[in-house]
Every structure is written in C-alpha cells, then in structure tokens.
Amino acid sequence: MKGKTRSWWGWGNVEDAVAGTEGEELTRRTARMLPNADLTVHEAPALEVFGVGASRIKAPDALSALVSADVRDRLAHSHGQAFRDVVRALLGRLPHVPDLVVRPTSESEVVHVLDWCHEANIAVIPFGGGSSVVGGVEPRVGDQYTGAVSLDLTSMDQVLEVDATSRAALVQAGVLGPHLEEQLRPRGYTLRFFPQSFEFSSLGGWLATRAGGHFATHLTHIDDLTESLRVVTPSGIVESRRLPGSGAGPSPDRMFLGSEGSLGVITRAWVRLQDRPRWRAGASVAFAQYDAGVRAVRALSQSGLNPANCRLLDPMEALINAGSATAVLVLGFESADHPVDAWMDRALELCRDHGGTLDEPARYTESTGRAARTAAADAWRSSFVRMPYQRDALAARGMIVETFETACTWDRFDAVRAAVDDAARDAMRQVGAEGVVTCRFTHVYPDGPAPYFGIYAAGRWGRTVEQWDEIKHAVSGALIAAGATITHHHAVGRDHRPWYDQQCPDLFAAALRAGKKVLDPAGILNPGAVLDPLPTA
Incomplete structure (x- = not known):
C-alpha cells in the first residue's frame, strides 16, 4: 500500500478504485442483469458538506503528539465499510464523527489514553483497519459522554x-x-x-x-x-x-x-x-444441479480431507463472479509437508459421485511462490479481491449490493436458504427494488455450512440506505427464526445487536454485563457494540 492513498469514504485505496474500462464493463453487465436500473454515477461530496464541528474535548499535553483533529481523518474514522456506510458517505450523511483520532505507539500510551477517558467520561472506540461492516467502529454512542475518541492502533504493528x-x-x-x-x-x-x-x-x-x-x-x-x-x-x-x-x-x-x-x-x-505451503492443487468442479453441489460439499466436509478452499457458488453467483452458467465448486488443497495429489484425487472422486464435472484437469504444483490455479479459480480469486471496489462503484450507481453471512447445521440448510430467499425477495418487492439473491459457501464444517447470501438490486438514489435497511431487517429476522446465526464471521457491532440479543442466552448476557462492569466500570469502551452503554451514576 506504499505510495497509495486510503479512501476516506469507501473501500481501500483511491488509486485502486473502479475506473475506465472496468467501470464501463461493470455498468454493462449490471444493465444486462437489471435493465431497468438507473446507473447514473454519483461522486463523493466535498468534506465541507458534512459540517463537522470542532472537537468537544482536548487531550492532555502528554498525549497531544498522538492526537489528530483533522476533519478528513475524523470522517475516515466515523464509519466502517458496510454498504450503508459507503452510501451514507456518498450522500453526506455521517452524523457520528469522533472528536479526536488518537494513535498510540505503545501499550503504556494505550493505558494513558484509557485513564484519561475513564476520568473524563469519554467513549473510546478501538479502531484497527476500519473494515467493520456491522457498525463496530462507528462512534454511535449516545449523548451521555463528554466526547468520543477513535483509538487507532495501527502504529503498533510489529x-x-x-x-x-x-x-x-x-x-x-x-x-x-x-x-x-x-x-x-x-x-x-x-x-x-x-x-x-x-x-x-x-x-x-x-x-x-x-x-x-x-x-x-x-x-x-x-x-x-x-x-x-x-x-x-x-x-x-x-x-x-x-x-x-x-x-x-x-x-x-x-x-x-x-x-x-x-x-x-x-x-x-x-x-x-x-x-509456508510448498505443494498445492486446484480444481474447478461444475454441477448441473446446485443441490448436487451442496451434497458434494457436505461429503467433502465430513471426509476429513480438510480442503483449503471449498467454495460453492450457486448459478447466479457463479455467473456474476466467474462467468459460469452452472453451480461451481472452487476446490483447493495445500501443504508445507507433503504433496496433496491423493487428497485432491479423492475429493474429485467424491464430487463425481454427486455429478460433478471438470472442464479442465486439476492442477498440481510444487513451489514456494504462486498458488496452483485453474482458469475458474483465477477468475474467482480476482473477483474476490475486486468485489469491495466493485461494490462501491455499484453503490455510487444507485445499486443495492450487500451480503448476509450465517451458519447453520446441514439438516437446516435447505430451510434457511428458502427463508432467506423468500424474505429478501419479499422485502425487495416491498421497497420497490428489483434484484436477485445469490448464495455461496465461504466455510464448511462436518456439521454444517456457512452460507453467504448476496443481494444485487436496483435501488432509488437517495433512498438506497433505507431500502437496504428494510431488506436487512427482514432477512435477519428470517435467519434467527430459521435457527441460523446472525453472523458467522462479521461480528455484532451495532447493526446486528437486535438479532444478537435474541440469539444470546439471557443469563449469559447478564454475566457479560457483569464482567464489563468489573473491567470497564465507567462503560467507556465501545458502548453499544455487543453490549449497551452502562447506566451513568
């Protein structure tokens, strides 16, 4: 990332944003999928639009060298990287901005910052890379604090x-x-x-x-x-x-x-x-029927083969991200100790037992460098890295592009998928957003998968946040009702709190609150994320 500029409003680096022919192709592909979408491009506003006020607090002199009150810096630390974060920034709606950004360089400085904030009743929002997609780094803390600081730890990086x-x-x-x-x-x-x-x-x-x-x-x-x-x-x-x-x-x-x-x-x-891995194998397996792909992945997850990659894309997800018209399983093995040919061979045998076919043979390599890849795996890996940048580009074109990720046991998967699909489609109809729902597996376990659902819908510019919130609310309720988790790996933050509170056992939540009272008696640490702010004395 040396020599590049982090975007203050969206994903990643300014220099890597979607532009030129990539943007034109993205627009054409989206128009083919959703011909009624208004794909007018909207640019990020000037910083002055946000009307960021002066900081309400002043750091002690001993911490002054660590503190930034720069408006761009504060805005960049006011949100994460969810779809709603990006769109609110594009619309000039970032109401919760930290008063200061503090960058400690040592643990002793972290202690000093917490001591100051504890005494002064200042909310502290720990901040790493800022990639939260659940409101985990947003200083949405209420009005019971004298101020809020974003505690950026990236200077402690050794x-x-x-x-x-x-x-x-x-x-x-x-x-x-x-x-x-x-x-x-x-x-x-x-x-x-x-x-x-x-x-x-x-x-x-x-x-x-x-x-x-x-x-x-x-x-x-x-x-x-x-x-x-x-x-x-x-x-x-x-x-x-x-x-x-x-x-x-x-x-x-x-x-x-x-x-x-x-x-x-x-x-x-x-x-x-x-x-570091030395031996790698990669293959792309097509399934004419998605359900057959699901059965194959379940067999793989229960085989003890432990593939490094076992990513099943449904036909729509495969079409959007890998250019395939069928369900695709991106399969991979790697090892630092031994060749993985036998593992891949057995995995492909299991896939063929469930109707899987290969357009090209599996590839086996021994090296210390580039991983073994197939053409489809290459396409998936490239799209995987570019997805967040393309999400931002589509968000700027009035599209609703966001995901739900969860986990459930294998016996519940069909019901969970149907519940999510029904809830998402019904919610899209209710808010007037024509779109599609996709599904892929990101992780698999012997007792169940981690499905990752995608929403691609034509929104109405200026209303896409509200439209998404309605869809999010409907699908989140469906996940909990179907016995799945509200999140497999995206955390709770503030956005998942209503459904996390339903999933979390009441007595455990009470024990967690009691632990917070011991560790953080003034309730200054990331209030509202996972736990409500503690009542003030």
Missing part, C-alpha cells in the same frame, strides 16, 4: 518475537495483514489467515471480532490461531498464559475474542504460525 521451537509469534495488535506477512515471510512462516479484508484489517480487529479467514476448513477462525492475549482495560491489564491447550476453567482468551473492544483493548497476542 512482530516482537518469534518462537521457532513452538512455531508461534508475539505480534502487536495494530499490524495490518500485508505487513504481518511481510515480517513473517523471511523466516518461512505465515499466519495463514486471509480474510477478504486482509489488506485493510488488523490482527487486533480479527481477534476482537472472532474473524474467519479465507480458508474453508481447519484453522480457519482466528480463535484457532490464538495462543494467548494481552488486553488493557480501564481496571488493569489481563494477560493469559501461553499454552497449546488448557482445561483450567473458562478460557480468558475466549472472553476477549469477539468482545469487539467492549471489554478491553487487545494490544498484542501470541499467535500460532504455519510453515
């Missing part, structure tokens, strides 16, 4: 120690994905954790949101890669012991994983590393 014997590393929480891998690569290691947000998200963000990586099976959640955590809270520091496993009571790590900065600020972690 690998502090590598234990080669145990194959683990001590890493500061603010490091973004590419810089983490840059530091591990010379030693031959990788964290092997690549969410779609990899380039613009941080280790601390992954930990705080219990993020899921790109890999479909085995060590795919950040939980699986966490050896221990160190967390700063307003009441003191919590550090868990480095262990490969322990049965000594409830896990302190599990308490903070997924807490979204509401219980403390993760400053560093010991994480489990992997040797």
Whole structure:
C-alpha cells in the first residue's frame, strides 16, 4: 500500500478504485442483469458538506503528539465499510464523527489514553483497519459522554518475537495483514489467515471480532490461531498464559475474542504460525444441479480431507463472479509437508459421485511462490479481491449490493436458504427494488455450512440506505427464526445487536454485563457494540 492513498469514504485505496474500462464493463453487465436500473454515477461530496464541528474535548499535553483533529481523518474514522456506510458517505450523511483520532505507539500510551477517558467520561472506540461492516467502529454512542475518541492502533504493528521451537509469534495488535506477512515471510512462516479484508484489517480487529479467514476448513477462525492475549482495560491489564491447550476453567482468551473492544483493548497476542505451503492443487468442479453441489460439499466436509478452499457458488453467483452458467465448486488443497495429489484425487472422486464435472484437469504444483490455479479459480480469486471496489462503484450507481453471512447445521440448510430467499425477495418487492439473491459457501464444517447470501438490486438514489435497511431487517429476522446465526464471521457491532440479543442466552448476557462492569466500570469502551452503554451514576 506504499505510495497509495486510503479512501476516506469507501473501500481501500483511491488509486485502486473502479475506473475506465472496468467501470464501463461493470455498468454493462449490471444493465444486462437489471435493465431497468438507473446507473447514473454519483461522486463523493466535498468534506465541507458534512459540517463537522470542532472537537468537544482536548487531550492532555502528554498525549497531544498522538492526537489528530483533522476533519478528513475524523470522517475516515466515523464509519466502517458496510454498504450503508459507503452510501451514507456518498450522500453526506455521517452524523457520528469522533472528536479526536488518537494513535498510540505503545501499550503504556494505550493505558494513558484509557485513564484519561475513564476520568473524563469519554467513549473510546478501538479502531484497527476500519473494515467493520456491522457498525463496530462507528462512534454511535449516545449523548451521555463528554466526547468520543477513535483509538487507532495501527502504529503498533510489529512482530516482537518469534518462537521457532513452538512455531508461534508475539505480534502487536495494530499490524495490518500485508505487513504481518511481510515480517513473517523471511523466516518461512505465515499466519495463514486471509480474510477478504486482509489488506485493510488488523490482527487486533480479527481477534476482537472472532474473524474467519479465507480458508474453508481447519484453522480457519482466528480463535484457532490464538495462543494467548494481552488486553488493557480501564481496571488493569489481563494477560493469559501461553499454552497449546488448557482445561483450567473458562478460557480468558475466549472472553476477549469477539468482545469487539467492549471489554478491553487487545494490544498484542501470541499467535500460532504455519510453515509456508510448498505443494498445492486446484480444481474447478461444475454441477448441473446446485443441490448436487451442496451434497458434494457436505461429503467433502465430513471426509476429513480438510480442503483449503471449498467454495460453492450457486448459478447466479457463479455467473456474476466467474462467468459460469452452472453451480461451481472452487476446490483447493495445500501443504508445507507433503504433496496433496491423493487428497485432491479423492475429493474429485467424491464430487463425481454427486455429478460433478471438470472442464479442465486439476492442477498440481510444487513451489514456494504462486498458488496452483485453474482458469475458474483465477477468475474467482480476482473477483474476490475486486468485489469491495466493485461494490462501491455499484453503490455510487444507485445499486443495492450487500451480503448476509450465517451458519447453520446441514439438516437446516435447505430451510434457511428458502427463508432467506423468500424474505429478501419479499422485502425487495416491498421497497420497490428489483434484484436477485445469490448464495455461496465461504466455510464448511462436518456439521454444517456457512452460507453467504448476496443481494444485487436496483435501488432509488437517495433512498438506497433505507431500502437496504428494510431488506436487512427482514432477512435477519428470517435467519434467527430459521435457527441460523446472525453472523458467522462479521461480528455484532451495532447493526446486528437486535438479532444478537435474541440469539444470546439471557443469563449469559447478564454475566457479560457483569464482567464489563468489573473491567470497564465507567462503560467507556465501545458502548453499544455487543453490549449497551452502562447506566451513568
């Protein structure tokens, strides 16, 4: 990302935004799918449109070098990267802006910031890469605080120690994905954790949101890669012991994983590393019937083969992102220890048992560089990286382009898919947005998949946020009613709270609130995300 400029309103880098022939082709493809869509392009407004006021608070002199009151900086830290965030920025509607952005460079400075905010009743919103899609970094905290600061940890970005014997590393929480891998690569290691947000998200963000990586099976959640955590809270520091496993009571790590900065600020972690892969295999399998593809993936998930990639796209998703007219399974294996030919061969045998066909043979490579790829896998990987940029471009053209991700057991999948499809289509009719619903699997487990539903609809410019909110509300209710989770890997934030509160057992929620009262007695840490703000004295 060196030499590039982060967008203050949308995804990624300004220089990488959709433009030229890519934008023209995107518009043509969308017009073919939704011929009645008004695809007029709308540009981001000038910063002055937002009317950002002066900061209500002033940092202590000892912290002044860490503080930014710049309007562009504050606006960039006022929202995440969900569809509704991007559109609100394009419309000039960002009402919740932090008073200051604070960038500590050490844990002691984090302690100092929390001490100041605790005493001054200032809300603190921990901020990594800012890629939240659930309102997790938005300072929407109510009026009971004297102000709000965005605590940007990206200056704390170093690998502090590598234990080669145990194959683990001590890493500061603010490091973004590419810089983490840059530091591990010379030693031959990788964290092997690549969410779609990899380039613009941080280790601390992954930990705080219990993020899921790109890999479909085995060590795919950040939980699986966490050896221990160190967390700063307003009441003191919590550090868990480095262990490969322990049965000594409830896990302190599990308490903070997924807490979204509401219980403390993760400053560093010991994480489990992997040797960099040497052997890879890739294949693209077509299924004339989507249900046959689902059965094949279930067989794969229960086979113990543990593919690195097992991404099933329904026909509409495959058409939009891979140019295929049938359901497509993007399948891959990799290993640092041994060739994976036998694993791929057996996986393809399972796929053929369920009617799967290959347009081209599987590819097997041995290298330390580029992963094995097929033409379809290449197309998918390219579209996977470009999706957020294209989402922004379509949002600027009045389209509603957003996703729901969930997880359910295999026996419930058909009912969950039908419930989501019905709820989304009905909601689109209600709000007057003609569109399509797609589905793909991002992760699979022996007992169930993680379906990822996409909405592509023609909205009405100026009303697309409200239209999306209606669709979101309908589908979220359908997910909970069908027994699925409100989120598999996108966290709770503020946007998922109504449905998370239905999913979370009441007594557990009460215990969580009690824990927050101990760790954060003034209730300053990310109020409203996961937990409501604590009542003021």
